[in-house]
Amino acid sequence: MGMRMRVHDREPIGAALRRFKKVIERSGVKGELRSHEYYEKPSETRRRQEVRRQKAIRKAASLPRT
Numbered sequence: 001m002g003m004r005m006r007v008h009d010r011e012p013i014g015a016a017l018r019r020f021k022k023v024i025e026r027s028g029v030k031g032e033l034r035s036h037e038y039y040e041k042p043s044e045t046r047r048r049q050e051v052r053r054q055k056a057i058r059k060a061a062s063l064p065r066t
Helices: 013-027 029-035 042-062
Strands: none
Touching: 013 029
């Protein structure tokens, strides 16, 4: 997965760095690196997904229907 970002002429390095950080954040690379930083047992992964699913269900139930 190659990513490219072109730095424009006379663009300040700070602006280019900000743009680069946004590109990385939107692509999901940062989250992928964090998820592989430490080994997580498959049972822990399933448990975390189940907690996320339950939280989404509770949130959807608390929202008023229109």
